[in-house]
Amino acid sequence: MEEFLPANLRLLCSHYRSVAEVCRKIRINRGQFNKYLCGNSIPTAFNLKRICDFFGVEEFEITLPTAQFISLIGANARRVRPVETATAAQSMLEHLRQKSSPELMAHTGYYYEYYHAMTEPGSILCALVHVREDGSDVVYERNERLQIAGSEGEFERYRYVGIAYYLRDRLFLIDYESLTSNEVSQTILIPSFKSCITRLNGLKIGVSAADHRAPACSRVVWEYLGQEINRIDAYRRVRLYDVDDPAIDEDLRSRLSQTKVVDGLFVIA
Known part of the structure; x- marks a missing residue:
């Protein structure tokens, strides 16, 4: 899991406007999620299930070698949720969220x-x-x-x-x-x-x-x-x-x- 999960997770996130949007939709702490993306930490079983359920992939799939995972996602592109078009109000809130200090x-x-x-x-x-x-x-x-x-x-x-x-x-x-x-x-x-x-x-x-x-x-x-x-x-x-x-x-x-x-x-x- 530690070897392939970060790259596979980054690939899934690339289907969205930002990592912040993914964290907001999954309702998971962004700081912790960033650790998953960087390979500094692995999700608990509970968080891994939430992540996989959100992206529409199986838990064993997200840990596959990245080349194999890319091929799998490419063959099943509809399984990854499409990018949603943000409304003006959503864009404003996202802008403030990005500017807000930790x-x-x-x-x-x-x-x-x-x-x-x-x-x-x-x-x-x-x-x-x-x-x-x-x-x-x-x-x-x-x-x-x-x-x-x-x-x-x-x-x-x-x-x-x-x-x-x-x-x-x-x-x-x-x-x-x-x-x-x-x-x-x-x-x-x-x-x-x-x-x-x-x-x-x-x-x-x-x-x-x-x-x-x-x-x-x-x-x-x-x-x-x-x-x-x-x-x-x-x-x-x-x-x-x-x-x-x-x-x-x-x-x-x-x-x-x-x-x-x-x-x-x-x-x-």
Whole structure:
């Protein structure tokens, strides 16, 4: 396998626009896949089956001598999936993926997100965010909940899903509300250049979930929790807080203090 697999795998990948596209479609880590292409590592039995199933070849075929494999593929060209024509939107996302720095991987994990609530002026909202690898992409899920006025212990829940890029020393995160699909928001963070991530500062732009749907922006702070957490315990903190609530420490309050309200819109002071 070690002798012929890399060349055979490169041949199969040549039927696609890029290795990144193959990794995305197979949903396999690009760094690991590159090791297979270079012969620095061999796939596990599980990953080998995924690769072979995707390309439409048998596991014993992909390890054949390359000349024999080329002859086999040439005789059965239809077994290798044809190159698909990318839409304009797909090309844009692929361009951003290619430009995104690998340093983004250092920022995967769980975070609390704090920002001035766009629906409840004068309040700070704490959300739970999970940033993770998904094939060659870095995606994230953000969960919010807002207390329902007059209903003790009842909440409105919001779930956002999105994709992240690291471009020119800034983290760009774009998501949409997956339960209603009625809004898109963007967050820009200044990454941590320290060996240990604690809190990241940035800006969030979106719209209020209230009926008036007012555009808004706010300072935002992400607090790193770790790669693995107790999600049930962490979720208990997800809610609205008064600005002077003891749960909002002075450092958080200071980082968020440059946001103010003007004519119903949040702007940076």
